[in-house]
Amino acid sequence: MKHAHPATETREDMMDPARAAAFQVALGQPADIGAGAPLPPFFHQLYFWSPHPPEALGRDGHPKVGGLIPDLGLPRRMWAGGRLGFAAPLRAGSPAERRTVVEKAEHKHGRSGPLGFVTLRHEIRQAGEVCLTEWQDLVYRQDPDASAPRPVPPVARTDETESREVGFTSTLLFRYSALTFNGHRIHYDLDYARDVEGYAGLVVHGPLLAQHLMLMAEELVGPLAQFSFRAASPLMHFETATLCRHGTDLWVRGPDGRSVMEANAVPAL
Structure with a gap:
């Protein structure tokens, strides 16, 4: 509809x-x-x-x-x-x-x-x-639904030619929320993220992950003409992620090998 x-x-x-x-x-x-x-x-x-x-905000901020x-x-x-x-x-x-x-x-x-x-x-x-x-x-x-089985995230690629590990503290998530004026409580309110939306911890912002991939792409392939990204599974603030690149493909791999985000960069001519 x-x-x-x-x-x-x-x-x-x-x-x-x-x-x-x-x-x-x-x-x-x-x-x-x-x-x-x-x-x-x-x-x-x-x-x-x-x-x-405040009165114009939803329960999630x-x-x-x-x-x-x-x-x-x-x-x-x-x-x-x-x-x-x-x-x-x-x-x-x-x-x-x-x-x-x-x-x-x-x-x-x-x-x-x-x-x-x-x-x-x-x-x-x-x-x-x-x-x-x-x-x-x-x-x-x-x-x-607490009784429903958890979805199984896809497995990330392992054929990267460059990779680097990156961590996300609760302080970084708070500062990114503040700098982007993003009030979404899943990024800074642990009780809300866990008890209301069912996450294991604070959720790393999808755009913050995409930001890391874009900076990596610009560094390795040069100025960008286009960039696309798609979230595959949420990343928690206590998890270390691996940023990966093979050619113009980039992705974020979780510590358990799951795919967190997939992306593609098109360099400028």
């Missing part, structure tokens, strides 16, 4: 370089982004905040659905994946505009029950030029 939805939402931001530099520090990198510098890929997640008063995103009647939200097209670098300290369109909002029925799928398309402009187009795929689910 498809749902009607508002056409667009537009937000503006000055792309404060201090915010990007703070994120570099959180990642353990030198803070070298100043006004006029090109932002690394996916750093636009730090901008275009959408603050809502996200803004209540029913505005730009229609209410699909399902309480649990996941960022399932996305695709990005990089046309020109975004510059820190320069005004930017993001225009968002709901491309898809529909119900389906999966093996685990009813699901809601929403796709947002964001276009970010600076100086009147579209610098970045992003498709963001969201999935909405029912609350977990």
Whole structure:
């Protein structure tokens, strides 16, 4: 079943370089982004905040659905994946505009029950030029059934030519939530994540995993023209992940060998 939805939402931001530099520090990198510098890929997640008063938030800390995103009647939200097209670098300290369109909002029925799928398309402009187009795929689910068997995650590839281990502390998850103004409680409220949504710990943000893969891709294959990623299973804050690359394929492998995220990078010509 498809749902009607508002056409667009537009937000503006000055792309404060201090915010990007703070994120570099959180990642353990030198803070070298100043006004006029090109932002690394996916750093636009730090901008275009959408603050809502407490009464406009849902139980999970996200803004209540029913505005730009229609209410699909399902309480649990996941960022399932996305695709990005990089046309020109975004510059820190320069005004930017993001225009968002709901491309898809529909119900389906999966093996685990009813699901809601929403796709947002964001276009970010600076100086009147579209610098970045992003498709963001969201999935909405029912609350977990404690008596139902746990889904078996897929096994990750092991044919990587480069790999590196990365850990995610609760402090890093908190700082990323703060820098992106993401109130989703599964990333910082352990009791909520465990007792309400059924996770074993705090959940590492999907976009934070994708950020690591994009930085790795840019380092190893050069500037990016396109990047796509898809979440396969959640990663907990107490788990060490392995970032892997083979050619233009990248992925995140969990400590038990499961696939956490799969991605593909298209280098710029």
